[in-house]
Amino acid sequence: MIEINGLHGVPQISEPGYLPKILVETIKKENFTIAEGDVLCVASKLCSIAEGNVIELGQVRPSVLAQKIHAQIPRKDARLIQVVIDQTGDPTGNSLEIADNYLGAWLSSGLFLTSGGVDKGQGDTVITLPQDCDRSAREIRAAIFAELGIRTSVIITDSDGRVDKKGATQVAIGLSGLSGLRVNEHTHTSETLCDLLAAAAGLVMGQRGVNIPLVCIHGLDYEKSLECGIGDVVNGR
CATH class of the missing domain: 3.30.1330.100 (CofE-like)
Structure with a gap:
């Protein structure tokens, strides 16, 4: 058992x-x-x-791509989106999958995870894998x-x-x-x-x-x- x-x-x-x-x-x-x-x-x-x-979002400057994705998915902070992009190691955004209200990301490990595994932390922070x-x-x-x-x-x-x-x-x-x-x-x-x-x-x-x-x-x-x-x-x- x-x-x-x-x-x-x-x-x-x-x-x-x-x-x-x-x-x-x-x-x-x-x-x-x-x-x-x-x-x-x-x-x-x-x-x-x-x-x-743990990353302080106040230290993150969203790129044009992050701001564009934020316009598609307003519930996702543009700074958090930038952290997701950074986690893929691909600034072009080709490692992202966007559908309706969903953001997924391919990581260098070969894993595909929602928001690239990035989670909201305490206060104005996010937590990466x-x-x-x-x-x-x-x-x-x-x-x-x-x-x-x-x-x-x-x-x-x-x-x-x-x-x-x-x-x-x-x-x-x-x-x-x-x-x-x-x-x-x-x-x-x-x-x-x-x-x-x-x-x-x-x-x-x-x-x-x-x-x-x-x-x-x-x-x-x-x-x-x-x-x-x-x-x-x-x-x-």
Whole structure:
């Protein structure tokens, strides 16, 4: 039987710090049960804030392109749009997808995310994705093994929407310790296991304000791998 449990008591992080240590200390303090082979899903926003990926919008000067997109999507601040453009590394806007009220972006990692994974932060700030989500996952996994002696797998998750549906779900944007794909033994087709797990974690993790940024999935039989990263599951653009 698969069990999904959320870690409560994670302190609010408002400035850079070493997240793996914070998570391990919280796991100990809360007597949170983690077993060998469990999959831990960690919210990317927690990683981002701990890594200092917070941008003051007052320091951002929107380009002509950002202002043009803002005219199409008035609910998106032109400065936020400029940050999204910057995240793609493509000032031409060719890495953006715009439809009705939706803004999506292709990132250099090959991922396609709503607003390029850029979220509103506290006050007049926005939060961008971790620089290397696989590395973030590796560091958390390594700290848990070093401090607790337990081998786990870690998935970094992000909230993502779709142009054809309301609301959002959770997707994987980084991983360590497992293969992101698995082959369905009945249909012999590939399943994006890391996204299935991220979405399952979202049932407990919730959206903004819930403050359950780490979820443990227990009882799953899966292929473990120290070599795989998110790049093994993306098609790119």
